[in-house]
Amino acid sequence: MAGVGATMGRVRDRVEAGSSGMPFRVKLGLVYTGIAILLILVFFWFQFDIAFMREWGPFILGGIPLTLAICFGGIALAMVLALFGALGRLSKSAVARGIANFYVSFVRGTPLVVQILFIYFALPQLAFKPSSPTFLQTIFIFPVAFAAILALGINYGAYMTEIFRAGIQAVGGGQIEAAHALGMTDAQTTRRVVLPQAVRVIIPPTGNEFIAMLKDSALIGIAASGVELFGRAQNTGLGQNRPFEALALAAMVYWLLTSIFSFFQKRLENRISRGHVRIEGGGH
């Protein structure tokens, strides 16, 4: 074993010596190319089924719009809930704070997959109880996309409550007093003074949450197969006995989507923080 270690060490020395004139970016590029070649080899080894991809790829990819729609809907709902959750947790009212604390604690304390299945399967059961008013049947029975938005929105809203709370608390107490001293009500102060400043703090982490949600949205595939991206991949993969091809395709798409949104999220974050630096650095 020691001999192998020594050999490896010598190889490493030689590689390092030989490439010392090479810029780091080029080295990095070579590593990436190596990984790509390895992956392609793996695909050949698995005898990646191109014909299957041609036939079923479009169906699987057809889940992308719904995955995106679910995530945009989910993050919108999550932001609304997080806003109320944060205001509730910071509120002087026992009712508001109690409800907000329960919401955050309960949702964070239960698995997302349970919440999804609960909303999709358990609520309809409630609607059909003999003692339930019939209108529940129109309220508690959701199309899967709607159930998905609800579940992801409620779940992420609870986590994002802390993000929103931090954003709101980042606004100095002196400003709030100044607003009050000028005759502004609590609501006016929140709307006109606190939230516009909190947004700066809130937006970048919210972008991260959206990216995480993109991946978590795959859990919807467990409740309803054949609808969004992962559900379709899972469905066809198992049905056609090509799980490797189907899941690899889905994984690639998630990776591509998260990479694209990460790119925009970074840019947004930089722009916001640059604005901050410029403004803060300009004083005196």
Place this chain on the structure above:
Amino acid sequence: MDPIIRVEDLEKHFGDLQVLRGVSLDVEPGEVIVIFGRSGSGKSTLLRCVNFLEEPTGGCIEVDGVRMEAARHVLRARREQVRQIRMKAGMVFQDFNLFPHLSVIENLIEAPCVVKKESKGEAREFGLQLLDKVGLAEKADEYPIRLSGGQKQRVAIARALCMRPKIMLFDEPTSALDPELVAEVLEVMRDLAKEGMTMMVVTHEMGFAREVASRMVFLHEGKVLEEGKPADLISGARDERTRRFLEAVL
């Protein structure tokens, strides 16, 4: 003339700590009251009770005819009364508390537009007049972070004035400033006093007090220990503790 501010037997507790122990003080329209005293004597608390940033725990406060007894519960009607008082009482803080996301002129017109529903144009016109008055007309579109401390405090004064208050409360308005910036703020306050604004000022700027104050109030451990005209008080305080404090700050 009827006093415009009436403080009667004012008490304030923070939990077990009693900070104000029965303060009574009447302020006539146009008077400038300078409040001074040791750190922790309750000066800020007194000022903050006048516009109900702190709720008194005992006694009574009246501002321009709005009379408020201390109350255990702050109900809707009381909140509305408090807002009436705050609209009559401008306040200037030690650390300015400007809104950093708004430009100078936006800082000024925010409350008139949101609270009094004035039109933007109307508020802006008055705001620019005030900025001119505090010598910052050319800074209207600047953001607060780009201003010096003295400029910030002058903007804060203009912002309070933009609500057309009847009284102004100043809590150590020059304490956070570099020494060379103190004069420009005091200058604005002096002008304001000359125009007849009723002012309650917590400050240890004895030069300003001597020149501008109609009365000085020495607060000690939550009580008014001594009050009088600046000339009398500064040179001939009756109480030993007042004298000692004055020696220290002069």
